[in-house]
Amino acid sequence: MYKIVFNIPSHVTFSQQKIEAMLDPEKFEKVLFVNKPEQLEEVIEDTDVLVTYPCEASIIRKGKNLKWLQAITVGVDAFPIKELHEKGVIITNGKGVHRIHMAEYAIASMIMMARNIHSMIRNQMSSTWDRQIEQNEIFGATVGILGLGSIGQEIAKKASLMGMRVIGIKNNPEEIPYVDNTFGMTEIEALLKESDYVINLLPETVKTRKIINAKNLSVMKKNACLINMGRGGTIDEEALIKALKERWIRGFVADVFEEEPLPQSSPLWKLENVVITPHICGESTKYMEKLMPILQNNLKVFQGGNGNMMNVVDLEKGY
Structure with a gap:
């Protein structure tokens, strides 16, 4: 008989009854x-299955019986991968859950920057009426997507239907619907040179850490x-601040940062060509509803031993 724990923040809407209906009472x-770290710490010792947001390594170490961890998130870099790997825990993630609402965030961000809505909001705060603010459009512009997974492909679809030219980066370049040209990871500079908007969806790995650096920013x-929208550690923040101050590029929209919460001392807060959101582009009131098919499939496999789990994380790659 197994014990399963759902560590779900209190602000996330979900149906406890629907979840319980997926479980075989004989298993x-x-x-x-x-919904709190201290609560999880109290019950983790004899837990077999954990469905959770990122948690501390100290908690995982106490999980003597832990066999499978279903991450509610897509990225697992905030999880104690080393400890989970040492225990032989299967890790599955929420890949695919974010596809629609994160693509909408990307489209909204491009339109906001094209129409300079961020500048008009600042003017509103100071009661300033300025009709000289430039108004552009994303139609006909080129968007470069760093990472053509499920989210990147959904952005490509939406951007293409809105009249944009779409190019992107993929580990193994191949023909992808709605993408006009696909580059390999070593061709990032070529993509940056062509793009009017660059959307970063890359996970943080040894290969991608600070991949957007001074050299790459200078060719944009x-x-x-x-x-x-990927990970803060994939951008060299010091080089980025310099690029924004000296107007190497026009603007920056960010939902993720190397240090979170973003320190109040960060120059990014004060720059007029920057829009900051507090790591919420992956949030949605429909989040758990979207996660249910993945959870249902994986629970079925875990309970019955037949079939394959969805979204098993490759610990060597980190995603």
Whole structure:
């Protein structure tokens, strides 16, 4: 008999009844729902299955019986991978859950920067009426997508249907619907040179850490905008601040940062060509509803031993 724990933050909407209906009472003896680290720490010792947001390594070390961890998130770099790997825990993630709402964030960010809505909001705060603010459009512009996974492909689809030219980066370049040209990871400079908007969706790995550096920022178009929805560590923040101050690029929209919360001392807060959101582009009121098919499939496989789990994380790659 197994014990399963759902560590789901209190602000996330979900149906406890729907979750419990997925569980075979002959396989699961206990089902617990917690929403605080201290609560999780109290019950982790004899937990077999954990469905959770990122948690501390100290908690995982106490999980003597842990066999499978279903991450609610897509990225697992915030999880104690080393400890999970040492225990032989299967890790699955929420890949695919974010596809629609994160693509909408990307499209909204490009339109906002094209119409300079961020500048008009600042003017509103100071009661300033300025009709000289430039109004552009994304139709006909080129968007470069760093990472053509499920989210990147959904952005490509939406951007293409809105009249944009779409190019992108993929580990193994191949023909992808709605993408006009696909580059390999070693061709990032070529993509940056062509793009009016660059959307970064890359995970943080040994290969991608600070991949957007001073050299790459310097080849971008002067009117280009960078949108970071991947991981903060993939951008050299010091070089980025210099690029923004000296107008190597036109603007920056970011939902993720190397240090979070972004320190109040960061120059990014004060720059007029920067829009900051607090790591929320992956959030949605429909989040758990979207996760349910993945969870249902993986629970079925875990309970019955037949079939394949969805979204098993490759610990060597980190995603």
